[in-house]
Amino acid sequence: MRVLILSPTAFPRVSGNAVTAERWRRHLHIMGVDARVLGTEGMGPGELDRVLEGLEPDLIHVHHVFRAGRALWQGNGGLSQGIPLVVSPGGTDLNLDVNSSQRRRLMELLAARARFLVVQSQEMEARLLECFYQLGPKVVRVPKACAWFGDEAFDIRGKAGVGPEDFLFFLPAGVRPVKGNLEWLRAMEELHRLRPHVRVVLAGPILDPSYGQRFLEEVRRLHGFARWIGTIPPWAMRGAYEGADVVVNASFSEGLSNVLLEAACQGKPLLASDIPGNRWPVLGSGQEDPCGLLYDPQDPKDLVSKALLLVDDPGLGLRLSAAGRARSFQLASPLEEAASLASIYERAVTG
Incomplete structure (x- = not known):
């Protein structure tokens, strides 16, 4: 399976979103999923379409509904129609962006297209349902993992x-x-x-x-x-x-x-x-x-x-x-996190 993960930022840039998306990518690869991460901030018109033409993904995972998902409505993503979507909201989606009528509308459109909405904590699930109660059947929780990208010394x-x-x-x-x-x-x-x-x-x-x-x-x-x-x-x-x-x-x-x-x-x-x-x-x-x-x-x-x-x-x-x-010791391992995502992707594609 080929998956395109859209994230506001991607490695080598350093941010929480980039770290999460890269953790997913690396461990999905071990699970046999060919995942690519594309940073959407600063993306030019048509850039997403060019990536879609080259990659031909089976599924798009939008990580952060507004900051990454808006790429699908800004002169990009015309080729994404018909490709199954999985969406994972960010904290600013549900705590800040939801208070803007324009941003909320975009989030509603994207959520309506999504097969599943992934949350990684009980608090995020509760907040998502508070904001969009009608999305309950689409919401799935994937416990978040912790992974290290190296052991380089830093004084x-x-x-x-x-x-x-x-x-x-x-x-x-x-x-x-x-x-x-x-x-x-x-x-x-x-x-x-x-x-x-x-x-x-x-x-x-x-x-x-x-x-x-x-x-x-x-x-x-x-x-x-x-x-x-x-x-x-x-x-x-x-x-x-x-x-x-x-x-x-x-x-x-x-x-x-x-x-x-x-x-x-x-x-x-x-x-x-x-x-x-x-x-x-x-x-x-x-x-x-x-x-x-x-x-x-x-x-x-x-x-x-x-x-x-x-x-x-x-x-x-x-x-x-x-x-x-x-x-x-109680956290999910990165491979367990990736296995949960891979299962959701499979259900989204075959369902």
Whole structure:
């Protein structure tokens, strides 16, 4: 079977969407599925049609309904009529784009064409049905996996000038408003005032130029304790996590963060914004011990108070670390994730 995965971004670009799509591609290949990933951001008119002519896919998997799916309506994808579709909504689809009437309409059209809609968490399934209750029969859940793309060493402390005696918070995320990089950095200034040995390192590409400019200005202003180190290659992320004391997700909207799953698997305590997409990876389903703390993204004081707990209580960090490692054994393997997708693809094509 030949499958074309449309994603807003694709390797070698670094983003959560690109990482997810590449994880799928690599493990689908092991399952015997010939999958190709095409990044849709910046795609020129007719480019998708040319790819479809050359690849002749049996199925198209649209990963992120609006950001990837709009390629089918922007002078691309004329040849896609009749090709079965599988769609996997992103966090911004269901938390932000759904509030725009124009974007919601495009999402409804694409969902109507899709044979199946794939979600990777209970929270995303509930939100999808809240927004589009009529799609219930099409919704299938595929548990999300964690995979590493390499074991290259990455000395995050050395690169950022962080000493062994410093307490390091690490926020890896593309720099754009929905990821909350700037707001989190500003709030951490108060934590550094209270605990001068705290350091913060942020990593990820600048994805929004205006927001990125303001972010870089704050990094320069707060250079005494904060560093932005640009993009870390995916094959070095495992090494980067090793140097952190706490790994952070500061998003205002999230589906299910690769970063939180990866960091928990590495035994790193998590500090994450209290939004629906972050609750399960941090707190579990109620039967597991938490592997991190949640904070109110609208309340900088709450962020500081939760961060102080992590700085001041080494025992808490050890308990959260152990819980994260235990949680990693409960996740689906990348091959199990790929097998579930392959089964859905087969049903979509033959049904």
